[in-house]
Amino acid sequence: MTKSKLIFALALPLAACGGDDAPVSDTGSDVTAESSADEAEGSSSGESSDDDVGESATETSSDDGGESVPEDCFVPEDAPAELGEGSEGGPVAYWVSQPVLPDDTVIVTGGRMGEGLDAALVQLSDWPRGDPLDAAAPVPAWTSVELPTATERSASFTVPADWGEGVYAARLSMGDASSEAIFVNRPEVWFVRGDRGESATPGGVFTVAGTSLDAGGCLDPLAALVADGEVVAELPLAERLTTGGYGLVFDVPEDVPEGEYALYVHNGRGGTNGWSRYASFDSAPIETVTIAAAPAWPQTTVVLEDSLGETDDERFAAALELLAEGGTLEIPAGSYELSAPLELPDDTLLVGAGMDQTTIRWPVAPLDEQSLVRGATIPNTSYRGNFSLEDLSLEAGTDFANRVVSREATEPGAVGWLRGVRIAVDFGEAWGAMALFLRNTSNIEISDCELEAAISFFAREGVHYVALTGTALNWYWASYHMSGRSHAFVVHDNEVHQLGTAEGNGWVTEPNPNPGAWFTTFNGDWYQGGPYTRDVLWVGNHSSRDTDEPQKAYVGQTSDGGDAIFTGHVVSAAGTTIELDGATVQKYHPSTDEPLDYDWAGCMIQVLDGAGAGQWRLVLDAGPSESTLEIERAFDVALDETSIVSVINFQGRFLFVDNDFDNEPLLQEYFVTMDSILADNRMGMDGHTLNLPAWTGLHYDGFAPAWHYQVLDNEVQAGNATSFNSFTTTSSADSFEGEVLGAAHVYRRVSCDVGTCNLYLRGGNLTFADSLVEHARIDEFRFKSGEEMPGFTGVVIRDVETPEGQTPPGLDGDIPAGVVVLE
Structure with missing residues (x-):
């Protein structure tokens, strides 16, 4: 085969990070540099060998306020060239395979490529880091090496083995046409969760998930908040959730004003050009993060006492009446038996004396009740009350086959938690019982709990910004089920423990193809599913089981539910408007045969083959029998009548990192659409x-x-x-x-x-x-x-x-x- 050539150099950062006006999208991997108005001509001038590569510097004087260069930072000796902007009609990168180390190969998918492709790779200087709004810097001369593959869809190159770890930038060229700088190992932020879910408080934290968030050595990762063209605050690293730089926690300073901010992340390498701006999507673009103070919880406190009634049912009912406007119900140590469910007023907190000291039990399931604990209906709305639970146990008997705790239909912005709570259902014949059920709700923390049921945890649909940490998921049927129209889940340091046996759990008599953890796009609409299930950081979890019988081969974790509303050709793609050669699917009611509506905002269009293959975009609006779609930004490479597209649910951006999969003979990616990483696990x-x-x-x-x-x-x-x-x-x-x-x-x-x-x-x-x-x-x-x-x-x-x-x-x-x- 004819081998193309790749040109390498070590570099100081050049292209400006773009500041507050930088274009953002989670559809393009943030792998290319933004344009620099100060770009010099002749950016590809000069060629050198690997022997000309500069060495890493230790304790070298810098221009950054007179500070010395930290140990293990790379700083090149000379920088005579520029990165440049790229040229019209040049190659375009859609995705790069990161993270990589020296002597690792990089796959770049993209367009306007093929045989004869040339390229350039530079290692960005690690010092000074600067801030996201700092100007760019020049780079050294280029070094040429061979490309193993260069097709119309992709190219590959290997980072030289004698280079140091760091952030690299590549440029691809076909003849005189070149790409923008394509970054490798620069942070790519997939999603962010604050200490209050969709927001963080002053003095709180942001958990950041993605790839190459921590480069190791040189400087610690750092985040920054930008508004109105200014860096408002730097967010220091608080905790590394993973090895490999997939999950970090950053502290928010207490003096940060409330407001909306662009969030930038730096992994400690790459200097000024190592900053990346966060952008994501659920059913609409997410381009900022929010800082907001936590509203005060209602101050009314009621203690559950004998004087409130003759029975436990009466006492709880009387106490909750006193908390009609919200507040805290303190439940002393003891065992309480109820026959009726608890419907909690909005903003109610139940606090016990401890998981092992305060127990509320329903020995006989209430008839026709789906949930034993849930929010009460808020008058004149379609919402249910927000509530939280602390330091108590909730138990149901063997005849209960529904949901013990149900948090659903909460108002936008509501924040709740379960801390130190045990929820248990005696298994018996009730294989469908669920310990915790979430639906159309956001901003919930589950920490230091025990959830024991056929299904320990079920986020059915429309669930966002969940933290599940330090919890025992004791399961018979499914440990974890995440379903349609849900995103931004941080699941770390949990014990996932299988109870019972295959026969005793009913896996043979009831259809359960894959007992374990499920990541699906079912239930987004009851008849359609989707349009997305995305953004999961599953890290530091450990699996175990009671029995020593041979494990069934189908036990483990799986995705499922992937479906499309259109597959076929396009007629045209002009800007953000796509004309399909056909219409999206129309579903009908199974009983009445009436046409059914659905809203698939947040699904994506993938170009599977033909012109522009390898690209994807998020869809702003999609419903039945439509032939015109609006996408969040235009395609980089034009589509034509040869382009085969799929309008499909976004099932992906899953990070499974640093887990002990000791009970799973199956770790299955079942028709995921895009972005899933299995890294640094033990299995x-x-x-x-x-x-x-x-x-x-x-x-x-x-x-x-x-x-x-x-x-x-x-x-x-x-x-x-x-x-x-x-x-x-x-x-x-x-x-x-x-x-x-x-x-x-x-x-x-x-x-x-x-x-x-x-x-x-x-x-x-x-x-x-x-x-x-x-x-x-x-x-x-x-x-x-x-x-x-x-x-x-x-x-x-x-x-x-x-x-x-x-x-x-x-x-x-x-x-x-x-x-x-x-x-």
Whole structure:
């Protein structure tokens, strides 16, 4: 094959970060530099070898207020060139595979690329960091190296092994046309949660989730709030939730004024050009974060006393009447038996004497009641009351098959919590019982609790900004279920504990294909699902179980529910208006056959094949029988009649990091649409096979490509065998008009400490594209599941050996076209 060339340099930062007016979108990975009005001509002048690369500096004098350069910071010796703006019609990057280390390969998906592509890579100076509004700086001369792959959809290059860790920027060029700077290892913030959910208080915190948030060495990560063209406050690092820089907590200074701010994040490397601005999306763009003081909780306090009534039901009812305007109900130590549910007035807090001292129990389930504890209806509204629980236990008997605690339909901005609460349902025959049920609610914290039921935790639909921490999820049927129209969940340091046995839990007699944790897009509308389930930081959780019987192979965690409302060609794409060659799906009521309406704002349009393939945008408004859609910004590369698009729910931006998956023989990506990372986890069960399938292809009415799936630096510590498997279902080709469906999968540092370790990359009857397997120690590699070899394009296999240092079976024979194998 003809190899293109890549040009490298080490650099001080150049392009301005854009300040308060920088364009923002979570659809483009923030991988390109914003334009600099001061760009000098001849930005690509000069070429050097790797020997000209500058060394990292320690305690070197700087211009940053006379301070010395911290140890382990990189500062180049010379910077004669500029990064530049790029040129009209040049290559465009859609996504880069990060994080990476030196000697790691980067996949860049994009457009206006192909054979003959040249490129440039620079390492940005780490010092000075400056702030998000500081000007840019020049870069050193460029160094040329080869590109292993360069297709119309993607390119790949390897960071030189003798470079230091840091933030890099690349430029791609075809002839005289070049791209903007494409950043690698610069922070990409996927979502943010404040200490009050959608907002943070002065003196509170922001939890930030994404990729490359912490670069290691040099400086600690830092965040900054910007408004009206000024940096209002710097937010110092408070806590690292993960290794690898996927989750951080930043302190908000107490003197920050309330208001809306642009949030910038710096990972400690990359200097002035290392700042990234946060932007996201739920059903509409999210471009700022909010600082707001916590409103005062009502001050009325009532103590539950015998004098309030003859029975516990009477006493609770009388106490809650006294809290009609909200307040706190103190429940002394003791055991209380109720026959009626508790409907709590708005802004009511129930406080016990401790999880093990105050117990409220319903020995017999109230008839026709879905919930035992929930907010009361707020008069003249469609909302239910907001409430919180602390330091008590809630128990239901074996005949209860609904929800113990239900928080639903709360008013916008309402904030609630469960702290030190135990919720338990005697399993019996009630496999459908739920400990905690959330629906159409936001801003809830569950900490230091115990949730025990068939389903421990169920966020059914419309649930946002949840923190679930330090909690025991004791489950028989499902530990965790997150469903449609939900986002921004921080789930960390929980014990996920399976109770019972397969037979006793009814997995055989009741249909339950995958007991465990579920990440789905069901229930967004009762008949349509979606339009998104996204933004989860699942970190530091540990799984366990009671029984020592052989575990069922289908137990673990899975996604599901991915569906589309249109798949086909476009007629035109002018600016933010898309004309489809057809109409979105129309659903009908199963009983009356009446046409049903739905609102799919927050779904996305993915360009699966043809012109502009690899791009995606969020959809601002989508309903049934529509052929015109509005998207949040125009496509970078124009679509035409060859473009095959899917208007599909956004199921992704999942971060599974630093977990102990000791009870899961299955870790399944079941038709996720985009962005899922499995990194730095420990996994495997003694005596069992571990399967990690990533499904792409036809699911229900849509095609899910599972773009940007990365399996990085995980440890398989137990088990007989492990199978890593990215594949397109063979049935997909029967109804898909294009050639490429599955794309942009990355496996890096894959190995197994015990048992055999196999990795499969299979396109079914279609083409798999733009993918990487690197630094892997496996026993077998497989490209196909049958006799017919699927197609491939832009696939790199690098440094893949058996544990004994040999070429693994599957790579020792004929290599399919479109696959490059490197030592």
